Amino acid sequence: xxxxxLSLPNYNIPEDMTDVVAITTLDRLYNWGRxxxxxxxxxxxxxxAIEMIAAQAARYDMSRFGMEVMRPTPRQADMMLVSGTVTxxxxxxxxxxxxxxxxxxxxxxxxxxxxxxGPFKEGYNVVAGIDKFLPVDVYIPGCPxxxxxxxxxxxxxxxxxxxxxxxxxxxYQKGKEDPNYVPMPVLGPDLIDMRRSxxxxxxxxxxxxx
Amino acid sequence: xxxxxxxxxRQAQGEAVDLAARFxxxxxxxxxxxxxxxxxxxxxxxxxxxxxxxxxxxxxxxALTAVDYIEQNKMEVVYHLHKTTGGAKLVFKTxxxxxxxxxxxxxxxxxxxxxxxxxxxxDLFGIRFTGHPDLRRILMWEGFEGYPMxxxxxxxxxxxxxxxxxxxxxxxxxxxxxxxxxxRDNLKFPANxxxxxxxxxxxxxxxxxxxxxxxxxxxxxxxxxxxxxxGPHHPSTHGVLRVAVTLEGETVMGLKPVMGYLHxxxxxxxxxxxxxxxxxxxxxLDYFNSMSNNFGYAITVEKxxxxxVAERAEYIRVIMAExxxxxxxxIFIGMLINDLGSMYTPSLYAFEERELILxxxxxxxxxxxxxNYFRFGGVVRDVQDDVMQKIKDLVFDRLPxxxxxxxxxxxxxxxxxxxxxxxxxxxxxxAINYSVTGPxxxxxxxxxxxRRADPYSIYDRFDFDVAVRHNGDMMDNYLIRFxxxxxxxxxxxxxxxxxPQGPINSQKPNYQVKVPAGEAxxxxxxxxxxxxxxxxxxxxxxxxxxHVRPPxxxxxxxxxxxxxxxxIQDFVALLAMLDIVMGELDR
Numbered sequence: 135x136x137x138x139x140l141s142l143p144n145y146n147i148p149e150d151m152t153d154v155v156a157i158t159t160l161d162r163l164y165n166w167g168r169x170x171x172x173x174x175x176x177x178x179x180x181x182x183a184i185e186m187i188a189a190q191a192a193r194y195d196m197s198r199f200g201m202e203v204m205r206p207t208p209r210q211a212d213m214m215l216v217s218g219t220v221t222x223x224x225x226x227x228x229x230x231x232x233x234x235x236x237x238x239x240x241x242x243x244x245x246x247x248x249x250x251x252g253p254f255k256e257g258y259n260v261v262a263g264i265d266k267f268l269p270v271d272v273y274i275p276g277c278p279x280x281x282x283x284x285x286x287x288x289x290x291x292x293x294x295x296x297x298x299x300x301x302x303x304x305x306y307q308k309g310k311e312d313p314n315y316v317p318m319p320v321l322g323p324d325l326i327d328m329r330r331s332x333x334x335x336x337x338x339x340x341x342x343x344x
Numbered sequence: 345x346x347x348x349x350x351x352x353x354r355q356a357q358g359e360a361v362d363l364a365a366r367f368x369x370x371x372x373x374x375x376x377x378x379x380x381x382x383x384x385x386x387x388x389x390x391x392x393x394x395x396x397x398x399x400x401x402x403x404x405x406x407a408l409t410a411v412d413y414i415e416q417n418k419m420e421v422v423y424h425l426h427k428t429t430g431g432a433k434l435v436f437k438t439x440x441x442x443x444x445x446x447x448x449x450x451x452x453x454x455x456x457x458x459x460x461x462x463x464x465x466x467d468l469f470g471i472r473f474t475g476h477p478d479l480r481r482i483l484m485w486e487g488f489e490g491y492p493m494x495x496x497x498x499x500x501x502x503x504x505x506x507x508x509x510x511x512x513x514x515x516x517x518x519x520x521x522x523x524x525x526x527x528r529d530n531l532k533f534p535a536n537x538x539x540x541x542x543x544x545x546x547x548x549x550x551x552x553x554x555x556x557x558x559x560x561x562x563x564x565x566x567x568x569x570x571x572x573x574x575g576p577h578h579p580s581t582h583g584v585l586r587v588a589v590t591l592e593g594e595t596v597m598g599l600k601p602v603m604g605y606l607h608x609x610x611x612x613x614x615x616x617x618x619x620x621x622x623x624x625x626x627x628x629l630d631y632f633n634s635m636s637n638n639f640g641y642a643i644t645v646e647k648x649x650x651x652x653v654a655e656r657a658e659y660i661r662v663i664m665a666e667x668x669x670x671x672x673x674x675i676f677i678g679m680l681i682n683d684l685g686s687m688y689t690p691s692l693y694a695f696e697e698r699e700l701i702l703x704x705x706x707x708x709x710x711x712x713x714x715x716n717y718f719r720f721g722g723v724v725r726d727v728q729d730d731v732m733q734k735i736k737d738l739v740f741d742r743l744p745x746x747x748x749x750x751x752x753x754x755x756x757x758x759x760x761x762x763x764x765x766x767x768x769x770x771x772x773x774x775a776i777n778y779s780v781t782g783p784x785x786x787x788x789x790x791x792x793x794x795r796r797a798d799p800y801s802i803y804d805r806f807d808f809d810v811a812v813r814h815n816g817d818m819m820d821n822y823l824i825r826f827x828x829x830x831x832x833x834x835x836x837x838x839x840x841x842x843x844p845q846g847p848i849n850s851q852k853p854n855y856q857v858k859v860p861a862g863e864a865x866x867x868x869x870x871x872x873x874x875x876x877x878x879x880x881x882x883x884x885x886x887x888x889x890x891h892v893r894p895p896x897x898x899x900x901x902x903x904x905x906x907x908x909x910x911x912i913q914d915f916v917a918l919l920a921m922l923d924i925v926m927g928e929l930d931r
Contacts, residue, residue: 192692253625254608322537323537
């Protein structure tokens with residue numbers, strides 16, 4: 135038991151009992167459990183995925199942070215690591231996977247491409263950053279980020295989890311719709327984001343008039 | 345200092361075969377300056393192509409690509425051919441008027457390896473190949489507007505034809521590309537487009553190309569064939585490949601790969617970039633082997649520029665490319681066994697050695713994976729003595745022992761042998777017909793290695809054997825990777841002993857290289873097969889046409905042939921055998 139993360143400070147526990155006793159709050163216990171078992175979705179898009187694998191291999195060993203259990207199914211995953219260039223053709227699959235993940239769920243944009251298009255931003259098949267569709271919790275810069283950078287980003291995510299409170303987290307609020315549900319984009323003449331269809335209609339009409 | 349190198353290849357291939365004399369009136373020798381090969385009349389294409397294969401013996405279609413000559417109002421298709429017995433390549437081209445529908449006969453009946461490459465030319469250029477068995481879009485989706493590689497097709501974030509853009513340099517008053525686009529994003533819709541009424545085309549064509557049969561068994565029982573989609577999110581497809589498989593029970597009756605999920609428009613961006621700006625982009629093709637990708641692109645542009653390479657740099661290039669091959673094959677072995685069900689442990693052994701090689705790349709280039717290390721005429725930085733010592737320690741002491749250890753741990757494992765031995769991958773004839781190159785071809789018994797067949801750089805100075813195995817089953821495909829690692833180590837040992845001191849670049853460092861007009865096709869033996877670059881310069885600072893012939897993409901053409909009639913479990917292993925990387929497959 136790692137007491138420095140679990141126990142509340144300022145409570146003196148006798149030294150011979152530190153391994154078995156902790157005095158803490160429910161929030162802290164809850165967050166401690168969650169931050170130590172973030173299961174990523176086994177999901178690689180491009181070059182960054184190779185560094186993600188390297189981060190799991192023996193030298194960097196992500197399992198030190200409780201993140202080595204890669205789940206191939208989104209139903210068991212807590213975190214989506216968007217590791218690489220998001221293309222328009224791939225986007226519907228990513229959105230579907232994201233919508234299938236149960237709450238609580240987190241999105242980490244790994245690398246320049248996932249964060250904002252990166253070197254391929256001008257490409258006609260490239261989505262300039264996954265944050266145009268999914269709410270991103272942590273951005274990791276780099277092309278590709280080194281395994282150290284990836285681990286640093288994941289520690290940032292753990293810090294974010296530490297600040298949650300059982301009372302306030304959205305996935306225990308009753309009667310509220312999932313605010314993170316993203317409607318599926320459609321592959322038409324170009325990628326159609328259905329949330330913006332009105333806007334597109336207007337812009338396409340103006341274009342002909344001009 | 346710059347003594348021009350002998351234009352051996354360019355001259356030799358003109359003399360090798362005289363198609364123009366064989367087909368007077370139908371074939372003419374290329375007349376454009378600094379171009380090579382022959383121009384074939386469209387109507388005579390199939391006749392000439394058949395003769396090229398049967399009479400002249402060019403059995404391997406290496407690369408097929410299109411070029412849009414918008415000023416001449418022509419669309420051109422370029423064919424590069426090799427003999428698997430070695431020797432110079434043969435190039436011929438055919439042209440069609442640039443008026444839709446552009447039609448050119450398909451050569452899939454002559455070289456089956458043309459199938460995906462023709463589909464790609466159809467997808468990106470809109471050339472209809474008459475007689476093609478399955479002409480659908482391949483990288484983009486059905487319903488996408490326009491043919492993006494045409495010169496008059498502008499992407500949504502289009503700024504100018506040529507980089508560096510005036511908005512960035514020299515003043516640098518850059519605004520976000522999103523603000524200039526009417527849709528406020530990387531999007532482009534036709535006029536008066538109404539998203540609410542749009543009906544997506546779906547994938548009728550894909551599924552109609554996969555037959556579904558219902559058979560009636562004895563006793564009145566009906567059996568349906570089922571179509572299963574593997575991917576694009578699937579742990580065994582090595583990235584974002586999707587494969588639609590028709591199954592009867594566990595037997596694969598037919599399959600179609602669906603790709604383009606990582607199509608990041610390498611060619612289009614490459615034609616906007618200056619020549620040197622493309623170098624870091626090549627890193628991201630086959631992201632395991634950025635050094636090999638750099639190598640291929642550098643020698644192609646050097647061919648165009650007609651410049652020599654510094655002696656020390658030649659050795660550094662070979663050392664880096666062979667180190668890259670070793671780590672690629674180690675990862676292949678680890679990932680193959682991962683796919684076979686032994687999760688993680690063998691690949692951890694592979695990654696351990698890979699990390700040490702990546703340390704060397706990081707020391708010389710500054711980056712673990714995306715090295716961006718080669719320059720036209722040499723390399724960007726010298727290898728310091730301490731790094732050289734590290735390479736020597738690795739090559740002479742550590743890697744030979746470790747490779748033996750990995751082989752001893754794995755190769756005699758009963759489960760592995762039972763799984764791999766006897767499952768045929770490809771016969772030699774099929775491999776050649778489907779344009780398969782690299783270890784898969786050599787494991788089928790064809791000793792075709794570009795380092796020997798058409799030596800580039802300084803590979804003719806080294807003593808090494810072309811690894812070849814003759815059964816063509818999965819076990820051979822697996823073992824040949826060990827053979828190749830050992831041969832690479834042999835080359836490395838010689839290179840490390842012979843490497844001289846001296847300058848590392850024959851040119852002055854220059855951001856804007858001057859490339860004379862002309863065309864060049866450079867090819868190297870990348871770890872996965874033949875990596876080719878087809879570059880056309882028109883004398884400006886960026887390439888007029890920039891095309892990559894990736895080994896993964898062309899090798900995948902054979903997947904249907906490989907898997908039909910086998911079990912679905914074997915499909916996973918067979919796909920792993922091809923050693924595909926999506927970065928270069930989709931580009």
